[in-house]
Amino acid sequence: xxxxxxxxxxxxxxLEEENGNLRRLDETVRRNNALFNALLVNCSAGITLTGPxxxxxxxxxxxxxxxxxxxxxxxLELLVVPEDRDLVVECYRRLLRRTCxxxxxxxxxxxxxxxxxxxxxxxxxxxxxxxxQGIVCNYVDLGCAAV
Amino acid sequence: xxxxxxxxxRTGEEVVLRQAVSLLxxxxxxxxVVADERDFQAFxxxxxxxxxxADSDIAxxxxxxxxxxxxxxxxxxxxxxxxxxxxxSAEMQSIVGxxxxxxxxxxxxxxxxxxxxxxxxxxxxxxxxxxxxVAMKSLLGDCLSSFxxxxxxxxxxxxxxxxxxxxxxxATRERTGADTRDLDPATELPTRDACLRAMHGAxxxxxxxxxxxxxxxxxxxxxxxxxxxxxxxxxxxxGEFVEQQLAPSDRLFRWTGPAVVxxxxxxxxxxxxRRQIRKMLEAHLDQTFEIEGRSxxxxxxxxxxxxxxxxxxxxxxxxxxxxxxxxxxxxFV
Numbered sequence: 001x002x003x004x005x006x007x008x009x010x011x012x013x014x015l016e017e018e019n020g021n022l023r024r025l026d027e028t029v030r031r032n033n034a035l036f037n038a039l040l041v042n043c044s045a046g047i048t049l050t051g052p053x054x055x056x057x058x059x060x061x062x063x064x065x066x067x068x069x070x071x072x073x074x075x076l077e078l079l080v081v082p083e084d085r086d087l088v089v090e091c092y093r094r095l096l097r098r099t100c101x102x103x104x105x106x107x108x109x110x111x112x113x114x115x116x117x118x119x120x121x122x123x124x125x126x127x128x129x130x131x132x133q134g135i136v137c138n139y140v141d142l143g144c145a146a147v
Numbered sequence: 148x149x150x151x152x153x154x155x156x157r158t159g160e161e162v163v164l165r166q167a168v169s170l171l172x173x174x175x176x177x178x179x180v181v182a183d184e185r186d187f188q189a190f191x192x193x194x195x196x197x198x199x200x201a202d203s204d205i206a207x208x209x210x211x212x213x214x215x216x217x218x219x220x221x222x223x224x225x226x227x228x229x230x231x232x233x234x235x236s237a238e239m240q241s242i243v244g245x246x247x248x249x250x251x252x253x254x255x256x257x258x259x260x261x262x263x264x265x266x267x268x269x270x271x272x273x274x275x276x277x278x279x280x281v282a283m284k285s286l287l288g289d290c291l292s293s294f295x296x297x298x299x300x301x302x303x304x305x306x307x308x309x310x311x312x313x314x315x316x317x318a319t320r321e322r323t324g325a326d327t328r329d330l331d332p333a334t335e336l337p338t339r340d341a342c343l344r345a346m347h348g349a350x351x352x353x354x355x356x357x358x359x360x361x362x363x364x365x366x367x368x369x370x371x372x373x374x375x376x377x378x379x380x381x382x383x384x385x386g387e388f389v390e391q392q393l394a395p396s397d398r399l400f401r402w403t404g405p406a407v408v409x410x411x412x413x414x415x416x417x418x419x420x421r422r423q424i425r426k427m428l429e430a431h432l433d434q435t436f437e438i439e440g441r442s443x444x445x446x447x448x449x450x451x452x453x454x455x456x457x458x459x460x461x462x463x464x465x466x467x468x469x470x471x472x473x474x475x476x477x478x479f480v
Contacts, residue, residue, distance in 0.1 A: 051372040052438045058371075072371070096441040127443045134372050 048137040050076050052127060054092050057134055063119070063141050065112030076137065080107040081116065095125045095135060106142070118142040161207055168210050172198040172217055179224060182231045190224040239283065243268040246291075259297075263290045331401035333379040334386040342400035345410050346460045356456040357420050359409040360467045361389065361428070361449045362474040366405035369445060377436055381447055382407075384434050392427045406471045410456070421453050450474045 040047075040061050047060035054075045059068035064079070071079070077088040084107040091103045104122045111117055121139040126132040176194040181187045194217060201213045247264040267286050270279075329338040337345075349356040363385050370378040386407055390399050396412045413420055432447035452470045456463055 051374070052441060052443065053374065093439070096439045098441065127441065130446050133368070133443070133445065 044140065046139045046141075048076070048139075049132070049134045050137055051134055052092070052096055054088070054135075063139065064109060064117075080109050080119075084108055091123055092135065095123055098125075101125050115144060117144055164207065165201070165210065168201050168214060169198060171214070172201060175217055175221055179221070180228055182228045186224065186227050186231075190220060193220045239287075240268055243287065259293075263293075334383050334401045334407070336386050336390075336399055336401040336407065339400065339402050339408075342398075342402065342408050342410065343460060343464065345398055345400070346456060346463060349410060349412070349456055350460060354412055355414055357411040357413055357417070357453055358456050358463055358467065359411055359420075359424050359451060359453045360402070360470050361385075361407050361409070361424075361451045362471055363405040363407075364448045364450060364474075373436060373438060373443070373445070377445070380436070381434055381445060385432060385447055385449065388430070388432055389427070402467060402471070404471070406467075406474075408467060411453075417453065417455055424451055424453055 043061065045061070046063040048062070048071075049057045049060060051057055054077060056071045056074050056076060059071050062068050062071070066079075077085040080088055087105055087107060091105055094100055094103055102122060102124045104120065106118055106120050108116050109119045118141075119139045120142055121137055124136045124138070126134060126136050172194055176191045176198070179187060179190060197213045197217045197220070201210055205213075243264050247261050247268065263286075267283055267290065270283060270286075329341045330336065331338050346356075346358070363382055366378050366381060369381055382401075382405065386399060386401065389407065389409065393399060393409060393411070394413075398410045400408050400410070402408045411420060428449055428451055433444050434447055435442050435444045452466075454463075454466055
């Protein structure tokens with residue numbers, strides 16, 4: 001009986017230690033998230049993560065004023081004016097064919113308020129990075145554009 | 148119209164000879180065997196021409212030439228018929244050969260029909276005329292009819308056998324608690340309902356069992372990036388891997404979402420079972436996908452938990468769900 005109680009106490013100590021480690025880890029993650037968000041607030045560029053099929057996985061930082069939650073699953077080319085959609089598709093094809101790891105282009109993007117602005121976009125193939133596994137789209141607003 | 152002129156200067160013997168020749172040629176034309184209709188018509192036309200020539204006002208020695216030509220035409224025609232019959236016989240023999248082979252392949256029950264077909268084939272080799280071939284055709288018809296009857300009998304037998312097997316499967320399913328109708332389409336594993344039935348069976352059976360819950364990491368993230376088909380493939384591959392590693396007495400089920408549950412019938416202590424599961428899931432389960440010509444490697448891992456099935460099934464169900472819920476927050480898109 002006493003051996004069992006000893007074993008149980010040992011197990012409880014192990015679990016308490018494990019729990020303490022997890023709490024510390026959780027605190028680190030929380031702090032890193034806060035730091036990341038703070039850095040983003042002061043950043044003028046936008047970041048969107050997409051799948052290889054061009055569908056938006058997550059808008060990390062948007063610049064169009066459109067609700068980010070509504071954009072999940074929407075193909076990226078649908079966010080640019082129809083005349084520039086083929087350009088977006090072609091850039092993704094180039095990335096997937098591995099002719100380059102990064103490609104930049106300019107496209108006209110309608111904002112939530114109806115105005116059309118010119119964006120400079122850079123696509124980076126990060127499909128092989130196990131922490132990202134996607135194509136990262138970074139963009140900066142170049143200002144209003146005539147269609 | 149009958150011409151009398153040609154009879155005027157002729158002796159009685161010559162007249163009889165001419166009539167005999169005419170009669171002979173007529174018989175040539177009418178008594179010939181019909182094999183190929185076109186050849187037969189051509190032959191008749193040749194004989195009619197010779198007969199017309201013989202009936203005309205020609206000398207007696209000219210008659211001999213006509214008889215010679217007619218005999219030659221008959222010989223040629225007969226050779227054609229023989230060739231035609233051989234051709235047909237060979238064709239039928241090959242058909243019978245093929246049928247015999249097919250019958251033999253179909254099964255032992257048809258050996259009687261096969262033997263009969265072989266006999267027909269042998270007799271066909273000896274067939275020398277059209278009558279023989281017609282008789283063979285009739286025998287072949289009989290044989291085919293019995294073959295058809297045998298096939299129908301076998302079909303009925305097979306249907307009965309399938310029925311028996313289905314009943315047997317149902318009975319086994321009830322005995323083991325597994326229900327293959329409840330297979331999850333993505334992983335092809337038995338579903339949560341089947342798992343609960345199996346757990347009830349294990350508790351009722353009183354055998355020492357453990358429940359291992361495994362939650363595949365990042366499935367939501369894989370679905371969002373590569374589509375749900377890719378997520379399903381990851382789960383399917385994971386299920387396949389775990390099933391291969393488990394003991395034959397263990398059973399694996401798809402619980403819900405990215406979770407699978409294994410029911411392990413073991414006598415070892417909990418720590419040993421935990422060690423086995425830990426070792427099993429240390430393996431590299433990465434999967435490679437082809438997406439628009441680009442191959443992408445997706446690392447696959449799982450969080451897991453093992454506990455003994457010593458309480459009620461509803462408690463075990465709660466423990467499984469609690470563990471799955473604790474893993475849900477880790478799977479961010």
